[in-house]
Amino acid sequence: MPLPLGFTGARLDRADQMxxxxxxxxxxxxxxxxxxxxxxxxxxVPGASGGLLWEPLDPADDRALMLLGIDDAGAPRxxxxxxxxxxxxxxxxxxxxxxxxxxxxxxxxxGGARSLVDxxxxxxxxxxxxxxxxxxxxxxGRRCGACGAEHFPRVDPxxxxxxxxxxxxxxxxxxxxxxxxxxxxxxFVEPGESLEExxxxxxxxxxxxxxxxxxxxxxxxxxFPSSLMIGCRAVAKDPALTLDTTEIEAAMWxxxxxxxxxxxxxxxxxxxxxxxxxxxxxxxxxxxGL
Amino acid sequence: MPLPLGFTGARLDRADQMxxxxxxxxxxxxxxxxxxxxxxxxxxVPGASGGLLWEPLDPADDRALMLLGIDDAGAPRxxxxxxxxxxxxxxxxxxxxxxxxxxxxxxxxxGGARSLVDxxxxxxxxxxxxxxxxxxxxxxGRRCGACGAEHFPRVDPxxxxxxxxxxxxxxxxxxxxxxxxxxxxxxFVEPGESLEExxxxxxxxxxxxxxxxxxxxxxxxxxFPSSLMIGCRAVAKDPALTLDTTEIEAAMWxxxxxxxxxxxxxxxxxxxxxxxxxxxxxxxxxxxGL
Numbered sequence: 001m002p003l004p005l006g007f008t009g010a011r012l013d014r015a016d017q018m019x020x021x022x023x024x025x026x027x028x029x030x031x032x033x034x035x036x037x038x039x040x041x042x043x044x045v046p047g048a049s050g051g052l053l054w055e056p057l058d059p060a061d062d063r064a065l066m067l068l069g070i071d072d073a074g075a076p077r078x079x080x081x082x083x084x085x086x087x088x089x090x091x092x093x094x095x096x097x098x099x100x101x102x103x104x105x106x107x108x109x110x111g112g113a114r115s116l117v118d119x120x121x122x123x124x125x126x127x128x129x130x131x132x133x134x135x136x137x138x139x140x141g142r143r144c145g146a147c148g149a150e151h152f153p154r155v156d157p158x159x160x161x162x163x164x165x166x167x168x169x170x171x172x173x174x175x176x177x178x179x180x181x182x183x184x185x186x187x188f189v190e191p192g193e194s195l196e197e198x199x200x201x202x203x204x205x206x207x208x209x210x211x212x213x214x215x216x217x218x219x220x221x222x223x224f225p226s227s228l229m230i231g232c233r234a235v236a237k238d239p240a241l242t243l244d245t246t247e248i249e250a251a252m253w254x255x256x257x258x259x260x261x262x263x264x265x266x267x268x269x270x271x272x273x274x275x276x277x278x279x280x281x282x283x284x285x286x287x288x289g290l
Numbered sequence: 291m292p293l294p295l296g297f298t299g300a301r302l303d304r305a306d307q308m309x310x311x312x313x314x315x316x317x318x319x320x321x322x323x324x325x326x327x328x329x330x331x332x333x334x335v336p337g338a339s340g341g342l343l344w345e346p347l348d349p350a351d352d353r354a355l356m357l358l359g360i361d362d363a364g365a366p367r368x369x370x371x372x373x374x375x376x377x378x379x380x381x382x383x384x385x386x387x388x389x390x391x392x393x394x395x396x397x398x399x400x401g402g403a404r405s406l407v408d409x410x411x412x413x414x415x416x417x418x419x420x421x422x423x424x425x426x427x428x429x430x431g432r433r434c435g436a437c438g439a440e441h442f443p444r445v446d447p448x449x450x451x452x453x454x455x456x457x458x459x460x461x462x463x464x465x466x467x468x469x470x471x472x473x474x475x476x477x478f479v480e481p482g483e484s485l486e487e488x489x490x491x492x493x494x495x496x497x498x499x500x501x502x503x504x505x506x507x508x509x510x511x512x513x514f515p516s517s518l519m520i521g522c523r524a525v526a527k528d529p530a531l532t533l534d535t536t537e538i539e540a541a542m543w544x545x546x547x548x549x550x551x552x553x554x555x556x557x558x559x560x561x562x563x564x565x566x567x568x569x570x571x572x573x574x575x576x577x578x579g580l
Contacts, residue, residue: 007482008484008486112482126420127412127416157445192401197300223481244307
């Protein structure tokens, strides 16, 4: 069985009904068990034990509170809007190095909070009319006082897929990847297409292959900034590749023994496999029968 | 086999590489075979033969052109940005009545164009800084000249699912549905959750049931305004329902005979089934073995 998927497994009741209930929301803030996730911009700050840092609500902090949910013990968990002008991007490499400090459940909680805080920081103005907007629905939306438009956090679906031909699958690398690293091909789903159509389009655009028999494998949230990775397989009709070199620097067909060697970080492996938090690794493990 | 999924099956090469190639984009506009989809706001205008209306590019029209793609005959297909102030919403009932005029392929082309034009109309300002933005990437994005932020069309993933218990599935209705109409439950995927977690959360929030064994069935784009419907099944642990009556007016467990009667529009059916364009109908057909 593959490892659990990264950024999944948060054991928090999102308590949707409390978001729109002002009395319940105020009671959650006043709850003495309530805590707030401490962030630096949108990066987490390791606690004393190495995990996330949850602190009591500071009444002197006037940044808006967003309700992440209610934990197993009944305690409300919050996160605050980033301070105006806080740096909210470009630290992904740092956070990727820190993430192994977190348990799977903490990584999932952090990922959701990060996407939410990031979205607010980059959506302070109404896209319809340009007026500054206010947070509403307990932190799960913004509303424009001028035109009345309501805006909700983005979740951007991305298809990520292994094309198969006979007993091999296609892996590729972008120019910015570390040396030797290959992964599954991926791309954003566009308006007007199904997942299956997006898989076929991306594989044709990036690698020049036509596929059939697209099947779903698994999904994970990917908080950089707010993707929903939807992992699939597809069957290639012909293995000849025509790469879009603006997207893909190199791609190759690899067999199960090569995939297993890469996943085991063997010295002789033909490529370096994606890290354990990434669904691309899950797709490779699943295909290799691990 | 269920019917093909609504709004899928567009046979158009989206020609992503032409969006960012100014010379290729200009050549596509100058191509004498190029046509533009005629819209009224974001609704389609039926052509003489009942289908979509595609007209030659009008050089006197100064609204920005977006490249939908290249058709099988090599002809570029465009759509234009809506006029400033055009009404771009609230006509869904009208367009739902007109949609049966379109072939499956035309409905898919129209759905993608509608979502794109609608997104531009509601995103004329930069969400980061409030400045008016300009269309770029051949119509597949907007860029802010003030802060440099780039914005891309939204696709909002929605899970829509049949919970199963023994040999029955759960259907529900919202207050705004026409009398007697029931469908699959559904809800937006939120930041920080997988598809499987979203299915479990929505079924618990709306119907009070706990589920396991979530499986993927099919997907479709749903251009009202830009959802990606992801159809799933899940197995309920217990059939007792606790409805969130702010979301769901009524829900009930129905067996295969009842589902087949509803799909056949039988007089004695216990509910009216969703229309053929909706993935909810596909889920019911698939489950009923039709």
